[in-house]
Amino acid sequence: MDSIISAASVIAAGLAVGLAAIGPGIGQGTASAQAVEGIARQPEAEGKIRGTLLLSLAFMEALTIYGLVVALSLLFANPFTNQ
C-alpha cells in the first residue's frame, strides 16, 4: 500500500515539524524577554547576558531540529517503503 504509506508519512512529517516548533518557540521567547529585562536592569552585564542567551537559544533550537530530523527521515529515508 504505497500511496497510503506515502500520504501518512507526508502528514506525519508536517505534524512533526509543526508541533516541534511550538515548545521551543515559547521557551526562546521567554528566555529572550528575561534577557532583555536583565540588560535593561544592569546595562554593564550585557556581554555576559548576551553570551548566555545565545547558548540557551541554541539548546532550545536543538529540540526543534530533532523534529526536523524526524520529518526528513520520514521523507527521504523512510523505512516503510519497499523500494
Place this chain on the structure above:
Amino acid sequence: MLISSVKVGEHFYLTLGVFKLHAQVFIVSFFVIFILIVFSLLGTNKMSQTPRGLQNFLEYILEFIQDITKSQIGEHYYRDWVPFIGTLFLFIFVSNWSGALIPWKIIILPEGELSAPTNDINTTAALALLTSLAYFYAGISKRGIRYFSRYIKPTPILLPINILEDFTKPLSLSFRLFGNILADELVVSVLTLLVPLIVPLPVMMLGLFASSIQALIFATLAAAYIGEAIEEH
C-alpha cells in the same frame, strides 16, 4: 536549464577493500584539514614576543578556546584537554563555514554532491562518540573504579536515568549538529529553488551564524561533560 537541485541522501561511494566509504565526506574534510594545517604553519613560522598579523589571530583563537575549556573544566586540569576541545571547535567551525561559503557545485561528482562533512550523520556520530569516549577516559583515569559511583550519586533510584543519560548525551550531540547543518543546507537549497537571486541571502547569513554557534555549543558541551566527569563531588 537546471538552476538548482537538491540531492538528499545520495552519497558518492568508494570501496576500500571491504570498507565502503562516503568519499564526498573525505574529500571536503581533507580540504578542511589542509586549510587548518596551512594556517597554523603560516602563523607559527617566525614568532615574536609582540605578535602581529596571523600570529595575533591564532593567539586570539587559542585564548578563546582556553577560556571555554577553563570555564567548564576548572583551573587545574584544563590544559590537557585544550587540544581535544580546540580541534573539535576548529574542525566543526571550518567545515561548516567551508560547506556554506565555498561553491562546491562546480565540481560534479558521479553521484551525490560535495558539501560540509558535518552534513553526514557519520561525521557527527564519530565526533559525538569520541566525546563520549573522552569523558569516560577522563573520569576513569582520574578517579579509577570509583568513577562508576557517579551512577548512584544523588540517589540509587536514579540509576536507570543515569545510564540512559550516557546514551542520550552522544545522541543529542550528534543530532543537534547534524540536524542544524542539514536543515541549513536544505533551507538554502529550497529557497534558491523558489527565488534564486536575493531572498536566500539572509537565510545564508543566518546559516553562517547558526553554524558557528553550533560549533561553539558542541565544544562547550564536550568540555562540560569532561569537567563533570573529572570533578570531585
Place this chain on the structure above:
Amino acid sequence: MLYINSSTLLAEGGLFDFDATLPFVALEFLLLIIVLNLIYYQPITQVIDSREDYIRENLNKASIYLDEANELTKNYELELIAARKEAIRMVTTSQNEAQEFVNTQIYQAQKEAQELIHSSMIQFEQEKNKAIYSLEKQVEQISEQIKNKLISTYIKK
C-alpha cells in the same frame, strides 16, 4: 526545467547511512588532534606563557623599583624639612643676636651722651658761678672805685 532530485533508498544511500565512514572519520580526527597539537597548540601556548612570565617578572621588578623610589623620596623629603627648619632656626638666632648687639650699643651710646650732657651741665654751672662771682667782685670793685671817685670829687669841692 527546474527539478528536485531525491533518492529514497535505505540500503544504498538515504539519510541515515552508517557505514565504514564513521571509524575512518574518527581516525582522521584523532590524527588531526595530534598534528595540530604539534604545530599549533604547543608553540603558541609556549609563546603566550613566556610572554606572561616576562610581563609578570618585569611588573615585579618595576613595583620593587617603585617602592624603593617612594622610600627614597620620603627620606629626602624628611631631610629637606629638617634642613629647612635648621636654616630658619639659625637665621632667627643670628637675627636675635644682631638685634641685641644693636640694642646694647644704642643703650651704651645713650648713656654716654647723657653723662656727657650731665658733666657739661655741671661744668657750665661751675663756670657760671665762677663767672658770676668774679663779675660780682669786679662790680664791687668798680662800685668801690666809683664810690671813691665820687667821694673824692665831693671832697675836693
